Amino acid sequence: MSDTGGKRLTVPKFSSFKPKASTSTPLDTKTSHDRKDEKDDKFKERRSRHLSNVLSVAEGVFFFDKKGDPLIRRYGGNDRSRVPMYRRGYRGRVLGSDGYLFIHGDGSYEQFSIRMPGEGSFSSRDRALFQPKVHRAKPKRIRLRNEPSGNLSHGVEEDFVPLSNLRRRHIEESQSSGDERPSYRSIEGKAKAHEFSDSDIDLDSDAQEDTGLDMDDPLKQRSIQLARKIKEHPENIEAWLELIRHQDVLLNAGQSLDREVTKAEVHSFAEIKTSMFESALAQAKKPEDEERLLLGLMLEGSKVWSTSKLDNRWEDVAKKHDSSFCLWKARVDNKLTSLSTFQYTDIKAMHINRLQAILKQDKVSGSPFPGHATNDSEVSRYEQMIFVFLRATRFTYAAGFREMAVAAWQALLDLNLQRPSNCDDVAKLQVLDSFRDFWEDEAPRIGEKGASGWRHYVQVNGTVDLPESQKDDSAIQGSRDVYRSWGATERLRATNARSPARATDDVLEDDPYRVVMFSDIEEFLFVIPSSAVPTVWKQLVDAFLLFCCLPPAFRASAWTEAAENDALITGSWSLFENDVLQKPNEPDVMDESKKTPTFKQDGSRLVASPDLLFAGPDWFSLFSGWTSTSKVLDGPVNLTLVTNAVRLLVSSKEFGELAEYSLSIEAVNEPNSIKKRAKALIKQDPANLKLYNAYALAEFVHGKSEVGFQVVASATGLISTPNNIRDILRKVALTNENDCISNRIFAIRYELQRGNVHSTQAAFEKALDSPACRSNPGLWRCYIRFSYARKQFRNKAKDVFLRGLRHCPWSKELALEAYTTLVNVMDEFELKSVFDTMLSKGLRIHVDMDDFIANHEKARADVSEASRTKRNRTGG
Structure with missing residues (x-):
């Protein structure tokens, strides 16, 4: 209250309010100094007892560990149950490091961190930088507002004693401000990553400097920076893509070894990214930018859209962007993985139509990856066709039409790499008609025994020896379980189908697909111009090797790299299949540092270097997939077919760079004939130093060079695997x-x-x-x-x-x-x-x-009847 009549109001004093004399107890007579001294004495007494106890049991607590923890590599740390309780002094600083190293906890691990000069060693910001998952309260945004003129400051002195706590009232007022974020208990649900808005973008730099806006949240700051960049330059597609990629960083910000991102979070972020892609598409001007954005949009849309909506969107994209390879491939992959709409004939037609469309396009995609401009280069055209052909044949093979896929590759290799010289200047239709005669004559084809190629066939006017007739195994795999028997029999028929049959072969009459006619594979084939063959032949050979699930020899094209990453193309992991059938690998006490590394691994992408082409059992090998389990049964084809095909190609000088790979695969298929094959190759090209090196390595691997083995063993012993x-x-x-x-x-x-x-x-x-x-x-x-x-x-x-x-x-x-x-x-x-x-x-x-089931039941009934008859006769 204020003054009244110029007189200050005072509190009246009455004698009844006089305090009574207190009766103190003996405990209360002690002063604060006396209590402090007594406390110190008790502390010293406890400390002395503790030190005496420690000295008495020191021999039982401290010991020398000469063996170590054998499982430290598996779990990345010591067994905490065997470590005595302790507390680090000096707040985790490392002794002798001048304060620049300190130890901090990262979940269940303890790690070293480096503190730069001038930084606080124990600030919350330093700890946050070294922890992958830190739950900390986000700073509140403070905005200064001008107070209305009618409001008076609470600092004016009043003539009364306030009964409420000013500090508590201040906290309550600050908590009820309009800028408060929703609580985790609010109806808005789980706290989400901050979404940028115009208010965030409009914050000027001065305000940020004054308030220190979100200095502890670099992800949010990055979001604001990217949003501001897009607002200032909406035509910047790279900025849009960077912002969209930043959403993955935000999504994975809380991910760790102990927590995975939930499907709901993935769905929410997919909706956000879909909206961003659509906004960016409105600003795209270049076709390559549209391609990148559309590819990302359809990928994210597949996570949130219904199947019908996704199919309709793909139809629209296919009509407007028919020349884009990436969008075509993504659409085919979407069709492939949809069980409800998948049909073999539909996917096959999409590949055949693509091969025909590429020939008619004025400009084609120059790269299998998005964001590249189109061109009219013939090399780019046929590089793409080789890739589409590889996908088509791998799909056909996987669907069960194995002989058709293998025959298509035999035809394509003979048609383009063994083409007679008199067909170079002939129209493509005439070339195909001439090749039809070679195919239907059923002369040995590339990869088969005694094959010399289409070129040699024309040179000798077709006077070649016909291959020996083959016979399919028509046996039925017996089993008490009819379904198991059917599965085994079906697998046996599929194994027979890996080699295309001829009309003269003894095959099952009820199987119309075993004999592959030229009309069956004609729609797959295309003629590569002679001018483009010297450029694309390496990619064509690599594609054939990838079809056979073997490592490529050159990897000279980006299309080959894309094929290696294609889920439809890679396969035949017989070695990996055996690995997953091993006994349960429960933790044991074996010292894994002394365990021999596993060098044979399929599914790896290794460069075809000499030490990998001719590797022994103690080093990584390029041929460690199905060729190491069964060279006859486990691959898409018999390994002999591959060695014969590569050997025929190497016999031509224009494909001499394949000689080293040919010698290595010969060593895998027939190790005893390596000397004969190497001499033949060296005689053909005596100046090729790589052949001498390859032959020496092959002999070294199959010899008894103890010194070489010890050097390799000692070198591999130095290899260490990081704990993390x-x-x-x-x-x-x-x-x-x-x-x-x-x-x-x-x-x-x-x-x-x-x-x-x-x-x-x-x-x-x-x-x-x-x-x-x-x-x-x-x-x-x-x-x-x-x-x-x-x-x-x-x-x-x-x-x-x-x-x-x-x-x-x-x-x-x-x-x-x-x-x-x-x-x-x-x-x-x-x-x-x-x-x-x-x-x-x-x-x-x-x-x-x-x-099959009817015949199986009939056979069982006959056996049962025969047994019953035999018992009756015996009993009689």
């Missing part, structure tokens, strides 16, 4: 930019060797949830077998199979897992349903199941 390999995989190898099948296989293999069954299962799940691996049937098959081989996961193996079938409906090998690996866990209705699905989708079926 999982962290490197998560942050580097398995990011969106580097995610590919080979990296995922490495991650799974690492968990098989160093982790346990649960971490291996998690690695499989992450790999098959990735767009780069989701449509690869080989990886699904390995996961199915891994799950079935473990008792704790056996009940989930069928669910894994059904998931894989939805993503890879074209793969017959995957479907046959129901009749082999899972035949004991699937009932009769499910097994028949899988067969009906294969039949309805147009996949190749060699043996009709209904007839």
Whole structure:
């Protein structure tokens, strides 16, 4: 209150308010100094007792550990249950480091961190920088507002004593401000990443400097910077893409080894990115920019749109951007992975139509990756056609039409790399007509025994020896389980189908696909001009090797690199399939530092260097896939077909660069004939030093050079694996930019060797949830077998199979897992349903199941009747 009449009001004093004399107890008579002294004495007494106890048991607490923890490499740290409780002095500073090193906790690990000069050693900002997941309160944005003139300051002195706490009132007022963010208990749900707005962008630099706006949130600051950049330059497509990529950083900001991003979070961020892509498309002016944005839009849209909406959007994109290879491939991949709409004939037609469309286009895509301008180069045209042809044949092979796919490759190689010189200046239709005569004459084709090529056939006027007639194995694999028997028989027929038959061969009469006529493969073929062959022949050979699931020899084209990462193309991981069937890898006490490394690994992308082409058992080998398990049965073709084809190509001087690869694959297929093959190649090109080196390495590997072995062994012993390999995989190898099948296989293999069954299962799940691996049937098959081989996961193996079938409906090998690996866990209705699905989708079926079951039941009945008759006769 204020003054009244110029007189200050005072509080009256009465004698009744006089305080009474207090009666103190003896304890209260002690002063504060006395209590402090007594406290210090007690502390000193406890300290002296503690020191005496420590000295008495020192020998039992401290000891020398000469062996170490054998599992430190597996878990990345010491066993905390065996470490005595302790507390670091000097707040974690490292002794002798002048304060620039200190130890901080990162989850369950302790790590060293470096503090730069001038920085606070224990500030919250320093700790946040070294912790991958820090839960800290975000600073509030403070905005200064002018107070209305009518409001008076609370600092004016009043003539009363306030009964409320000013500090509490101040806190309550600040908490009720309009800038408060929603609580985690609010109806807005879980706290989300901050979404930038115009108010964030309009903040001037002076205000940011005055208030220190979000200095502890670099991700939010980056979002604001990118949003401001787009607002100032909306035509900057790179800025749009950078902002969209930044959403992945925001999504993964809270991810760690202990927490994965949820599907709801992925869906929410996909909606945000879809909206951003559509906004950026409105600003795109160049076709290559539209291609990049549309590709990202359709990829993110597939996560949030319905199937019908996605199909309609793809139809619109295909009409407006028919020349874009990336958009065509993405559309085909979308069709491939849709079980509800997939049909073999539809996907095959899309590839055939693409081959024909490329020939008619004025300008074609110059790269398999988005964002590149089109051109009218003939080399670019046929590079793309080779890639499409490779995808088409791998798809045809996977769907069960194996002989057709192999025959198409034989025809394409003979047509373009063994073409007679008199066909160089002839029209393409006439070249195909001439090649038709060679094919229908059934002379030995490239890769077959005694084949000399189309060129030699024309030179000798067709007077060549015909190949020997072959006979298919028509046996039926017997089993008490009719479905297991059908699955084994179907696999046997599929193995026979890897080699195209001729009209003179003894094959099953009820199989019209075994004999491949020229009309069956004509729509796949194309003639590469003689002027373009010297440029694209390496890519063509690499594509053939990739079709055979072998490593490429040159990797001279970006299209080859794209093919290696294509889930439809890669496959035949027989070695990896054996790895996932190993016994459960529970943690043990073995010292893994003394364990021999695993050098044989399929699915790896290694460069064809001499030490890998001719590697011994103690080093990485380029041919460590299906060629190391079975050279006859485990590959898409017999390895002899590949060696014959490569040997025929090397016989021509224009393909002499393939000689080193040819010698290496000969050493794998027939090690005893390496000397003969090497001499023939050196005689053909005596100045080729690479051949001498290759021959020397081949002899070294198959010899007994003990010194060389010791050098290699000592060198490999120096190789060390970092403890934080999982962290490197998560942050580097398995990011969106580097995610590919080979990296995922490495991650799974690492968990098989160093982790346990649960971490291996998690690695499989992450790999098959990735767009780069989701449509690869080989990886699904390995996961199915891994799950079935473990008792704790056996009940989930069928669910894994059904998931894989939805993503890879074209793969017959995957479907046959129901009749082999899972035949004991699937009932009769499910097994028949899988067969009906294969039949309805147009996949190749060699043996009709209904007839097979009827014959099987009849045979069992005959055997039972014969046994009954025999018993009756014996009893009589």
